[in-house]
Amino acid sequence: MFKKIKRFFGKVINVLTPAKTTMTAIAAPLLAFILLFNFLFNFLELSGTPSWGWVLVILLFYFGLTFLIAMLMVLAVRILERIPKKFLRVLFFGFALVFMFSEVSKSFGWLFFAMIFMFPALILGGIYKWKKGELFPLRGLKRIFSFLLFLLSAISFMILIYFFFDPGKPAEDQKNVRMTGRLPDSLLLPDPSANGNYEVGYLTYGSGTDRNRDEFAKGVAFKTPSVNASLMLKSWKGIGGKLRNAFFGFDETELPLNARVWYPKNADSASPLILMVHGNHMAQDFSDTGYAYLGRMFASRGYIAASVDENFINSSITDVDFLGGGLKEENGVRGWLLLKHLESWRKFAKDKTNPFYNKVDLGNIGLIGHSRGGEAVGHAAYFDRLKYFPDNARQTFDFNFNIKAVMAIAPVDGQYMPSAVLVPLTDVNYFVLQGAQDMDLISYAGIAMYKRIKYTPDFDGFKAGLYINLANHGQFNTSWGRKDGSGAGIHKFNLRQLMPPADQEKIAKVYIGAFMDLNIKNQKEYEPLFMDYRVGRQWLPNLIYLNQYEPSLKTMIADFENDLVLETANDNGGKVAVKGLTMWKERLLKTEWNASLSNA
Structure with a gap:
């Protein structure tokens, strides 16, 4: 029985394992592909007292699931053992680059990894086997499996590329109900965005020593002293801080006061x-x-x-x-x-x-x-x-x-x-x-x-x-x-x-x-x-x-911000009453930074 299972998994591993020559051949172009994409885009509980029968069923379920996962991991390791070290280096390099050091993984996760590694690897492998005469004619389980992987990978890759670069579609026309019916009179005033009558002058001021920007170095009209923010800015430290020092040429104790100025010449x-x-x-x-x-x-x-x-x-x-x-x-x-x-x-x-x-x-x-x-x-x-x-x-x-x-x-x-x-x-x-x-x-x-x-x-x-x-x-x-x-x-x-x-x-x-x-x-x-x-x-x-x-001169009667009692208005003796609601409650709204917004 166990020998049959072993032989079965051996066949599975044999079918699933790509040829070493193929993986060795595509390692270099695949590495180039990964580097190109990353350069462009990143640089781009149980409760109560359950019956013992149910406890046994649940335990068996989790034991079985764990055993299955363990077997799959063993299978994965066996496959990895057959993969050349050169290809593995590229695999783990690509994984680390995408999931450890890349912001894009937060947005696309495995889809991006598939697009820049998995599908290109399968496509390059298919092309290599094709050129070597190891893909056609389609006879034998391994060749058929390789061809299907090649075809599906190519189609999937093109679909992902399309959706990745598709900028979307124009906004649908929306009816602005506030612009229907009787409108308030327009203000009979000058356009506050229109340019005025003053001739515009321009200059910059700053440290005069900026190593990255001429307008705040030699180009300043006059110089300003640096300021010390070390008592307030505590995170400018470590290797990141030293690298920041090296790039900008100063640390938190010497922050420059740089600015570009537009002014009315003839005021x-x-x-x-x-x-x-x-x-x-x-x-x-x-x-x-x-x-x-x-x-x-x-x-x-x-x-x-x-x-x-x-x-x-x-x-x-x-x-x-x-x-x-x-x-x-x-x-x-x-x-x-x-x-x-x-x-x-x-x-x-x-x-x-x-x-x-x-x-x-x-x-x-x-x-x-x-x-x-x-x-x-x-x-x-x-x-x-x-x-x-x-x-x-x-x-x-x-x-x-x-x-x-x-x-x-x-x-x-x-x-x-x-x-x-x-x-x-x-x-x-x-x-x-x-x-x-x-x-x-x-x-x-x-x-x-x-x-x-x-x-x-x-x-x-x-x-x-x-x-x-x-x-x-x-x-x-x-x-x-x-x-x-x-x-x-x-x-x-x-x-x-x-x-x-x-x-x-x-x-x-x-x-x-x-x-x-x-x-x-x-x-x-x-x-x-x-x-x-x-x-x-x-x-x-x-x-x-x-x-x-x-x-500022408004008196607020009720804004739902005063307490947790739904019936009370603000501190003016007023009362709130409702009728016909299926739910009535107040809840604190939160913003993206988890700051309190207001009650609603």
């Missing part, structure tokens, strides 16, 4: 100041260049706009994941760096040798942040009123700037929590933009910050949000574009449904321009735009938008 008075900051992206694919379209608009309209370079605290090719990875919880430093830039601007305005001497209105400051930068502007607004860094009082603060507007583009929330608390802003004019097709920030995280902002009785302002259909994460930054991520993982998304980049930039310019004009230049007539986008439909692409708006 006859001091200009309001706006700082813009990018989020996390590959550090070597510099992100600060992507807001030039906003910088030029602002400068032509009488603002000084600076796009701040914080690429050196972004994810980097120097991050060694299995040795600890890159920087963590660095967003507090992102916000602090903005305030250090503002300190520099305070000095620029007082320095007679600086081109911005007496030309900066530090009484009117706006902050704009994108992605992690969107959270960072909230940290900056919070730190601005503190005397110490919440996680280390040895780091003292003395800022106290007049920040009039805080604007976040698709921000994260909770990546860094000072003293393990989500930032609680008070008396801030806040606006957030979020795309419905964001493939990076899949939660509307900015609305969590929106919900946390509180107002005192004497503050006159508002908070608002805009949720935009067909907008992604990256097209708000021209250097990021349509792909909200790097590597092959982006291919799981439908990219063809996105709006054109120019439309997304237009929406950003309209709303960001209006928000700054309203809060910095006191042009209150733009406020209805933040209550209902339809009053500005003449300026906006014809898309679906959802507005959120809450003025």
